[in-house]
Structures are given as C-alpha cells and as structure tokens.
Amino acid sequence: MIAFYSLYGSPQVRRLHILHPGRERARPKWRYDRPPMKEGFCGTAGWDCSDGAGRHVIDPLPEVPPSRLTWCPTCVGRAAEHLGMLSGFARLVARKAIGVAS
Numbered sequence: 550m551i552a553f554y555s556l557y558g559s560p561q562v563r564r565l566h567i568l569h570p571g572r573e574r575a576r577p578k579w580r581y582d583r584p585p586m587k588e589g590f591c592g593t594a595g596w597d598c599s600d601g602a603g604r605h606v607i608d609p610l611p612e613v614p615p616s617r618l619t620w621c622p623t624c625v626g627r628a629a630e631h632l633g634m635l636s637g638f639a640r641l642v643a644r645k646a647i648g649v650a651s
C-alpha cells in the first residue's frame with residue numbers, strides 16, 4: 550500500500566492518507582485532459598499520487614507517520630476493513646474502552 554499527503558495547507562494539520570488501490574475518479578472539468586485521479590480511502594484527492602503533483606508519496610506505507618504528520622482516521626479504518634482486519638481492530642477498541650488490557 551501507498552501513503553500520501555498534501556503539500557498544501559497548514560503544516561499543523563497534515564494528515565497521512567492511504568491510497569485506495571484501484572479507486573479512481575473523474576477529474577474536475579478544468580483537468581479533463583488528464584487521466585482519472587487516484588484517491589485515498591477517505592476520498593481525499595490523490596491526483597496523480599506522485600511527487601511533484603501537490604502530493605508527497607510514501608511507498609510502501611510506513612508503520613509510523615513521518616514527524617509532523619498524523620494518520621487520517623478514516624483512511625486507517627477503511628484500510629483495515631479492506632484488509633479484513635476491521636473485526637479484530639474493533640475488538641481492540643472495545644477492550645480499550647472497557648479498560649481490559651490487550
């Protein structure tokens with residue numbers, strides 16, 4: 550899997566998104582000349598998902614986000630579901646919520 554983040558916006562709120570494999574969507578009208586763009590599990594536009602297209606790409610997906618970045622919670626949850634890990638992840642959340650050590 551591949552992670553990406555936007556090079557725009559406030560550095561204090563940068564989220565590390567996870568590219569949804571095989572998911573593409575149409576470009577805005579002013580960029581119909583380009584191929585469909587890629588996007589994260591949360592729907593954030595990945596554009597070409599290549600360095601130099603307003604996004605920085607980390608391939609493979611890192612275990613820990615680089616400094617000053619935090620995981621996109623939606624991307625992590627949907628990627629867990631995509632990988633068949635959602636039930637196990639939910640079990641950990643439930644155990645944490647009731648104070649049971651995992």
Ligand SMILES: [Zn+2]
Pocket residue numbers: 564565566567589590591592593621622623624
């Ligand atoms: Zn995301």
